[in-house]
Amino acid sequence: MLHQVDQLLDRLLPPRCLLCQAPVGANCCAGCRRDLPWLQHAGRLHAALAYEYPVDRLIARAKFGGRRDCARVLGEWLAADLLASRASPWPELIIPVPLHPRRLADRGYNQSEDIARPLAAATGARIDLRSCRRLRDTPEQSRLSASERRRNLRGAFSAGPGIAGRRVAMVDDVITTGSTMAALARSLLDAGAASVEAWAVARTQPGRNR
Secondary structure (H helix, E strand, O other): HHHHHHHHHHOOOOOOOOOOOEEEEOOOOHHHHHHOEOOOOEEEEEEEEEEEOHHHHHHHHHHHHHOHHHHHHHHHHHHHHHHHHHHOOOOOEEEEEOOOHHHHHOOOOOOHHHHHHHHHHHOOOOEEOOEEEEEOOOOOHOOOOHHHHHOOOOOOOOOOOHHHHOOHHHHHHHHEEOHHHHHHHHHHHOOOOEEEEEEEEEEOOOOOOO
């Protein structure tokens, strides 16, 4: 019965593009997706898009507005970009950048975990939510300078023995100075990870630090 109700609602209220609000059969229309600020990339740090309009708005909605549908779409874009730009072997584990338990309780979800789910589906890597913890409830990085960000994150993460010998990809919404990813990577390598990659939906451009 509930399935029939869902089907009826889908017919009456077709999905709309998150950006232009056009009624489409997906969360983003082909035109808006084509016009996104895609980046070129190389190496172990992979960011799909520039952190500018409209990507910055969707990340804010996903992170602070409770719009988990936005986080899933961002993850789908990142997954499509990864699949188009590289070949396997893929990392074995995906580690969404963890929130401190207090902040996770306040927010109710971790947007990086929602972003990671389409990545796991696309690559076959397993999302690991147990092997890495955030030890300190650090201030929001967006309020700090580059040097303050680095100090803010010293000793902020701890990784367990399940990481040893594994190929790992860290996942976050946006990379600004790279301090968060660097601190998390350090903890993963200290725990014996065989390799560590950083995947993010977006990256800020020089001179546009947020």
